[in-house]
Amino acid sequence: MKTNTASKAETPAVRQRILDTAARLFHRQGYNSTGINQLIEEAGVAKASLYQHFKTKDDILKAYLMETSQAWFEQVDKTIQGQYTTKEKVLALFDMLGDFATSVDFRGCNFQNALVELDINETDTRQFIQGHKSRMGQVFADLLSSAEPDVANEVTLLFEGALITSQLFHNLEPIKTARRIVERIL
Template sequence: MKTKATANVRQRILETAARLFYQQGYPLTGINQLIAEADVAKASLYQHFRTKDEILLAYLQQASQQWFQQVAEATASGTTPKAKVLAVFDMLHDFLVTENFRGCNFQNALLQLPPEETQVRAFIQEHKVRIGRVFNEILNDTALAEEMALLFEGALVSSQTIGNPAPVATARRVTERLL
């Protein structure tokens, strides 16, 4: 059974990892830096995670859970399928302008992982597929949901590339015309 103190240490490690992985990248974040900045003992870190890849996976799992909670909250306010889909694009836009956006943490991690790290890669791929399922649940149209997912992901990557959220606004306008 986990004690509150043990859970707090785990959460502190994950919060520190989230910040460091996002700000400086997975390969440039060392275990010693993570231990120092999380203010935990090396034994405590290894009590919770055997490897840096396990920390990355746990961080991405937590980020995915939070992301889809935000998607659920955004779509709950929509009264039509169109309004729900547009709310997802609005949520992405709001995220990009309120965060110190350094790109999609899932895409960043995927690009930085060694090819042999299949468990984290599989999780990232599943996370990305899930957005298409969200659109399909809203629209009940697989082909249209795939198009929305492509617009969403393309806008996300394009925003990272050019350093501003304009592609999300463009993708939203295209979505509005398609729906």
């Protein structure tokens, strides 16, 4: 009698392959421009397998954003661990931002990109994105807890603005400029 062990072991791999493919496609061509059939074909999965893991394309987007958020904050933690002073930690995050921007060929923030494609009535994903961005703001608030009250908000705004502006102009200058401003105010 044949057991179902192989298919059970493959289930997480299939789910991850769908998410990896979605991550690549959503980031490269956008959420709305990525069709389910393209996702199925490029992930190399059957339609039934995709729907076994995700009921809708929105569910894939949410899972992709959750996975991306987790990876982002792991990188944030790793980046600030190697620094000693608050200023070094904050500036290291701007350096990390520059590395990210170039690594994705200035395609910008996964969350900002998804946000602009959301239907105005799609509140769950919007709230998740707000939570992700608030969490980044909290990182700066925690790091800058001894600074003037508005400094963390200002640094967060510079961080987010630098990311979107570097995408717009397809270069690192906005991130470098924001880093210089932060260096002066800290």
